[in-house]
Amino acid sequence: MSKPGNTGIKRIIRAGGYSWSGLCAAFRHEAAFRQELALCLLLIPLGLWLGETGVERALLVGSLLLVLMVELLNSAVEAVVDRIGAEPHELSGRAKDLGSAAVFVALLNVVVIWALVLI
Numbered sequence: 766m767s768k769p770g771n772t773g774i775k776r777i778i779r780a781g782g783y784s785w786s787g788l789c790a791a792f793r794h795e796a797a798f799r800q801e802l803a804l805c806l807l808l809i810p811l812g813l814w815l816g817e818t819g820v821e822r823a824l825l826v827g828s829l830l831l832v833l834m835v836e837l838l839n840s841a842v843e844a845v846v847d848r849i850g851a852e853p854h855e856l857s858g859r860a861k862d863l864g865s866a867a868v869f870v871a872l873l874n875v876v877v878i879w880a881l882v883l884i
Contacts, residue, residue, distance in 0.1 A: 788837075795840045801833055802833065805832070812825030815882075815883060816882065821882050828871075828874055828875045828878040829875060832871045832872055839868050842861065
C-alpha cells in the first residue's frame with residue numbers, strides 16, 4: 766500500500782530515483798551487467814547506423830535493451846535467493862539457473878534478430 770502523499774509527480778520522481786539506484790547497484794555489483802552494457806554501448810550506435818528503416822533500428826536496438834532488462838531481473842532473482850540463505854537448495858539452484866537461461870535466450874534473440882535484419 767502506498768503512503769499518503771506519494772502520488773502524482775512526487776511518486777514518479779521517487780520511482781525514478783529507485784530505478785536509478787537499481788541501475789547503479791547493477792553496475793557496481795554485477796560483472797555480467799557491466800559486460801552487457803559495454804556490448805550495448807558498442808552495438809547500439811552500430812544498429813542505428815546499419816538499420817535501414819525505423820523498424821529495423823528498433824529491432825536491433827530493442828533486442829540489445831532486452832538483454833539488459835533480463836539481466837537486471839536475473840540479478841534481482843539471484844540477490845533474493847542469496848538473501849534467503851547460502852546453503853545449497855534445489856529450488857535456489859533452479860531459480861538461478863532459470864534466470865541464467867533467460868539471459869541466454871535474450872542473447873540468442875539478439876543474434877537471431879541481427880542476423881535476420883542484416884543478412
